[in-house]
Amino acid sequence: MDSLKKNFSLTLRFVSRIEESLLCFLLSAMILLACVQIFLRFFFSTGFAWAEPLLRYMVLWAGLFGAAVATKKGKHISIDIISHLLPDRFNPWLQVLLNLFSTVVGSGLTYAAIKFVRDEAYYGGRGLLDIPSWGLNLVFPLAFGIITLRFFILACKYLGLAFSQPRTSSNG
């Protein structure tokens, strides 16, 4: 059991590493590619025809993987008007509820994304640079899958917290 847990957390750390490297790479590549395009146009009145569509997909990849990391860091935009009115000891339970709900919705999105990519693989053609269009859209199931997994892990974490906190009242 312990080694399973260790392997699991190692895998998670590995995923984080890859994500963060991917984000740095995508951002640098977007800046460079866009600047090279300007340079080519200015001095040689030319440019790569594939650069602009590729840039737009890179934006999508960077954004969705950014969102995956945001899930880990709890940095998603939320409204949160009334949760601070609740007493502190309810907070872990509230977090369990919210993260479980997010897990369910995330699963729905992942399911829809897998279906979408499968349809693209059957019927979609080849996109830019001869990359099949399902490959360009692979980011949706990947990112939503990671996001869902992270919400689930958060839910479990808060569940553990909720049970381990000292009880102040007996009506549970």
Add this chain to the structure above:
Amino acid sequence: MGLGKVFIFLLAILGTPLFIVIAALALLSFYAIEIDLSVVIIEMSRLADTPLLLTLPLFIFAGTLLAESGTPRRLLRLSQVLLGWMPGGLAVVSLMVCAVFTAFTGASGVTIFALGGLLYPALIKDGYGERFSLGLITSSGSLGLLFPPSLPLILYGVIAETRVDQLFLAGIIPGILMVILLTAYSMVKGPVRSPEASPKATFKDMLSALREAAWELPLPVIVLGGIYGGFFVAGEAAAVTALYVLIVEVLIYRDISITRLPKIMVQSMVLFGGILVVLAASMATTNYLIDQQVPMRLFEIIQEYISSKYTFLLLLNIFLLIVGSMLDIFSALVLVVPIIIPIAEAYGINLTHLGIIFLTNLQIGYCTPPVGLNLFLASYRFDKSVVTLYRATLPFLALLMITLIIITYFPIVSLVLVNLRG
């Protein structure tokens, strides 16, 4: 179905990530009308057809770099040396610096955190009242949203499919108007100082401050000159800005070491990701709402009671102020703009003008009680109760409301520069 939506709404105000809330509504709605759920992702994938989207991550990165570097300090010193001699000088300096800084970083609270910490003690030391200083910083925290290359302006352009170069132009005069009004108020409220309290900056000081900030001063020129000189489109201007800021802050000023760079890159992509998923999720719900003709039905209901465009704008202002005090600016734009646009078009309102109205409202909403975000940020940053901040911000709020009325009812203020360029 109805019950499910109530449940989702409840979870939303308890703090569920907004994109999950919107996605849940989209999935539920399409499921109810028996349309294959992959349509949600098909709608999201349409974001890859939006060239303007590239500007968001690049400007966010440039803004984060600027916020993490010594730019706030240099900018502050320069404006203090140049403007500090005026009556209410430091207050005017604060306004200008906050406006410029917010334009480049977006109103993500960075201004209050990065600049507020420098400005507040300086204001108090200079003899400004505590309440005045708090109000000034809180309301300046979102000042500058109307100036290019402000991210919310770009996001409005993405959602409304409006030309972003025109939006940039349209924001300039309304933004200046706000700064002027607040400046005048600060001059009146500024402390009467004895001349020796702060020595007048010498010519030498000015020169050294100018030289210190020499690399940062060309930034607005690169953005504006690049776009309006016809050299780049918005996305390219963002790339050039990002590259320029990267070189200046990392290689020339060396404020940021190369080893810190990956962290800052990830941080800015996390910020961008948070905005992108909300935008993506809302692509699907918007499609559903338009498909069900919700905006048109809303318009018919509204038109039964309101025939005048001006009454509609008044109601819109009230509505947006409430929205702005509850939601942060990015989610407010993503959620509200797609529904309002068809209605506003039916009333014959210019979409560029509408964008400026939106942003002005949302900017004011940031400092509007009870839940304006800036109030909480400032309360946290300066360790004051939120009620203190409510009171401190009130006079500034009143002034901003005046500009809001002018901006709303005199479209020419927003559109004159756009029309001039043809």
